Amino acid sequence: MTLSKVTLEGLPVYRNEPFTDFAIADNRKAMVDAIAAVKAEFGRTYPLTIGGNKVYTAETIRSVNPGNVDETVGYACKASKAHAEEAMGAALTAFETWKRAGAAERSSYLLRAAKLMRERKHGFSATMILESGKNWVEADVDTAEAIDFLEFYAREAIRLSETNEHRPLVAIPGEANRVEYIPLGVGIVIPPWNFPLAICVGMTAAAIVSGNTVVLKPSSLTPVIAHRFFALMEEVGLPAGVINYLPGSGAEVGDYLTKHPQTRFISFTGSKEVGLRINRLAAETSDGQIWIKRVIAEMGGKDGIVVDETADLDAAAAAIVASAFGFQGQKCSAGSRAIIVDDVYEELVGKIVARTRELEVGLPELDFPSGPVSDPLAFDKIMEYIDIGRGEGNLLVGGHKAEGNGYYIQPTVFSEVSPKARIMQEEIFGPVLAISRAKDYKEAISIYNDTEFGLTGSYYSQDEGRIAYATQEMHCGNLYVNRKCTGALVGVHPFGGFNMSGTDSKAGGYDYLLLFTQAKLVSRKLK
Structure with a gap:
């Protein structure tokens, strides 16, 4: 199948990724081997990546195994405000090209990534077991959800691009009318540490498959699994600058990017307190800003x-x-x-x-x-x-x-x-x-x-x-x-809450990608 021919009809019917049965001896051995492989890489340093350039910094963030605090999972280079400004510039440059890529092309990167993640799922899960303290089942479910997000949002982007076929407008004589869902611009993606792969992947994938470029600021507790996802997107050939990997302080880098006049949206999952702060900062118009920033927030719960x-x-x-x-x-x-x-x-x-x-x-x-x-x-x-x-x-x-x-x-x-x-x-x-x-x-x-x-x-x-x-x-x-x-x-229980639980964004649902787009009507009078 060529890229230009990727359509919903040409894709297999969507199915949720199955969970691993660890009662099967071969599956248990595969996970034991994956954990050993991840531990063999302990102590590596992971650079920032800005517009495809690897940037090493003197200051790093130490990722600790919460189950054995003597173990260092890795070191993530720590971004400054200057790095954040560079990342914004790289994302803006990449956006000018990426926004013109068709839905089929953008979706193809997600589908390739899903295929590779499925083949290497235990490696991703093992990283979370050691970096976030998930047990085997919780980590396996997290990886399966990440695969689901890639597959589901790829299909959704194609569906929206074919909207006149799937949701036709009311026809009137003498006019041709259509709605196009166009990207917003550069977004800041701030995922949490508790679902450090699934939510990181879901938020990022939704943004980029909709035609946006992003600065990804992972949690300082789980930067290694976020880098593993970022490296996978590099491997499938995603153009430089579409995702910029930028670990750093929320108070320094996060606030700076939230207030930046070129930031078009902030996609956040985390606590109520941080979410409200982001919402407040985003509402303050900066010099040179010509839009109302969009905040997509999933916050706390009781x-x-x-x-x-x-x-x-x-x-x-x-x-x-x-x-x-x-x-x-x-x-x-x-x-x-x-x-x-x-x-x-x-x-x-x-x-x-x-x-x-x-x-x-x-x-x-x-x-x-x-x-x-x-x-x-x-x-x-x-x-x-x-x-x-x-x-x-x-x-x-x-x-x-x-x-x-x-x-x-x-x-x-x-x-x-x-x-x-x-x-x-x-x-x-x-x-x-x-x-x-x-x-x-x-x-x-x-x-x-x-x-x-x-x-x-x-x-x-x-x-x-x-x-x-x-x-x-x-x-x-x-x-x-x-x-x-x-x-x-994903696709079964669209997820998001009311009140102080966030903006009810319904991740994994059929309207989620609309949050990363703006609808443009094109009406043409016929002769």
Whole structure:
């Protein structure tokens, strides 16, 4: 198939990337080998890349294995404001050519990258296991999602380019009308450390396949996996300057680029506090700026699972524990609250505690269910919240540092927590679950809604009338019924939240690329 003939009809039907079954011996061996290969590269220095030029700096960012803090995954060169200005210039130059590339050409780079990532998936996963502390399954899912984003957005870009075929305008006599989705310009992509491949890939791929060029400022906690993705895009032949790899300080480089008059959009995933700061800085017009900057933000969550007395309690307990403690609760979608009606409260809490006690904490490369949190700042913050929780509820399990040469914390459960308690209201981003009691399902849903966030939620019930009520009343961007509140799949569960959870951008959905484009109507009078 030639590039010019890439169409939706010419591509295989989209399917989500399957997860790896590590119960199969060959798959386990492949992961063990991949971890060893990544460890053999520990200590490398990764340069900035600006317009295709490799730039080494005296100051670097040390990437530490959070599961074994004696190990250095690598060193990322650290950008200054001067480097940021150079990267902006390189992106602006590349944009003049890249914006004229057709959707088929731009998509072809994503499809090639997806193919190679699929072939090397364990290497990408192993890097995350060692750099971010994910266990094998969490890392494998992260890589699969990255592949999904590449495949899905490539197809979406082609679909939008064929919009008159797929979504025709109303026809009138004497005119030919069409809508073209054209790129915005240079964007700043600021991905998080907790999904350091999937979200980094998704945000970057969406921006560039839409015809924009970007400055990619990865998290300082996970610059090595971001570089691995960037190097893959170089390998597939992406033109220089379309992506500029620029690790650096958020306060210095991030703020500088956010305020830059040539910045057209900022795509951010991270905390509420940083997201609001970016939104505020982006709203201030700089000298020479001729547009309103667009902010695409996915921020925090204080997500919860509501359970009524008709629910399957075993299924609910499994979902609550998985949602609360998957990747140590370090997901914006993590179910850090459980709200249980009084009739089944004691029984369900007992099941939650029993399942939590089964979670073993240990080194991610050995595939323990629970691993470390991200860094010492996160460790201290979470332990402070656990101390707060001792005064706000009953500590049922956990509550202490776990053994290991890393940032390990025991999965922790508090019961009888007031809906207004801090551990029920504030995002902890760690392995801490707060449980509240409600008199009935309506009060439980009211408690669920009593937060400034609105990202994910889950409702467990076997009553169709109550499910309909929850569907109407639970205010969140992603509501799940009788399943856990984490684990959104690209193309299946478009992801994004309400209120202080962000701009409800719906990553992995059919309208996501529109955020990186502007619609231009072309109307021509016919003879």
